[in-house]
Amino acid sequence: MIRPILAAALGLALLAPGCTGYRQQQAEDAMREGNYDRALHYWKSLAKRGVPEAQYRVGLLLSLGQGTHKNEELAVHWFRKAAKQGVPEARTKLAYIYFAGRGGVENDPDAERWMRETALEGSTDLRYRLAVMYLEGRNCEPSNDEALHWFRLAGAVSRRGIGDRLRKDGLLIRVAELGLAQAQHRLATMYSQGDRVPKSKSEAAKWYYLAAQQGNLASQVKLGWIYGQGIGVPQDFVESARWFSLAARQGDREAQYQLGQLFRRGVGVPKDEVQAHMWLNVASGKGHGRARIKRDELASTLTPAQLHEAERLAIDWALERQRERDREQAERRAQKRETEEKDETATDAEPDAAPEPAPEQAELLETEPLPSAEEDPNEDTEEE
DSSP, rough: OOHHHHHHHHHHTTTTTTTTHHHHHHHHHHHHHOHHHHHHHHHHHHHHHTTTTHHHHHHHHHHTTTSSSSOOOHHHHHHHHHTTTTTTHHHHHHHHHHHTTTTGGGGOOTTEEEEEHHHHSOHEEEEEEHHHHHTTSSSSSOOHHHHHHHHHHHTOOSSSSHHHHHTTTTHHHHHHHHHHHHHHHHHHHHHHHTTOOOHHHHHHHHHHHHHHHHTTTHHHHHHHHHHHTSSSOOHHHHHHHHHHHHHHHHHHHHHHHHHHHHHHHSSSSSSOOOHHHHHHHHHHHHHHHHHHHHHHHHHHHSSHHHHHHHHHHHHHHHHHHHHHHHHHHHHHHHHHHHHHHHHHHHHHOOOOOOOOOOOOOOOTTTTSOOOOTTTHHHHHOOOO
């Protein structure tokens, strides 16, 4: 009998006019009715008591000019209070206002920290904006190193890369020269196609090379074709095999297929039918239809011992690739922790995304006409 009475008493207390829950319900009801004046009144009373959600709501109404005159600096005041209490939406709003250089950012000594913390946990857009901030010295000391760091972090969480956005913002060449592989790959593609720049096979090859040296998968595949066909560079099958090999070891199925064919024919590499079967088998396992056909043709010519060795190598490669992915994930987690610790210290005193598997292409050494650079499906790849 005592428990029902206590429960009823607690329910009445929660509905009492002075209770936080009661006030919050009133504010929510007013918001649904579109009565922003009344909602602001209730949210303010709760915000002054230190309720984080209410502080965020007051900042939101002030920033939108709902229920009162628009006042961004006062909105920032309440967003900061809510952000300090761990409201993620408040921190995001604060970051966007500061990125735009508004809300009294120049008067907030913690502005840079807010932006870094929010970008670290946020989307591609937030990281990209922070990179541009450092690149151009907006409300901070310009830093090419910090800009490059945040551009890389932005590209790491973007499915399509950031090359197109850099181009639209007029920053592509500048960031490519800074050393961002995604920008270098996008610029190379533009030179290859004559897109907004004079068409130049040699310039395309140069920028693909710079990106590929940094491990950019799409550029490594491109260089395999460029050297194999002599597009903008002297034809060199050894170089072609080298770049296909690097891309194959990163998991690109087209590169794996081309490398298998080079080993099968002994072009650019010593002829090795065991290695050829191994790479064709790996590519086939990723759904490459032509690799499966060539693998089966080759298998019929191998001895049982050779076939067993080729299959063992394919299994070993798959296991090693999985270990590499595990190591890469561990390194990314460690880099994230390092960035977080760096920001915490500052308060107290960031694989190119790999591209989607390319559609199957004509074999590099076939006698039929080879695809041009412009026809290569990897040309438009933005995931790096």
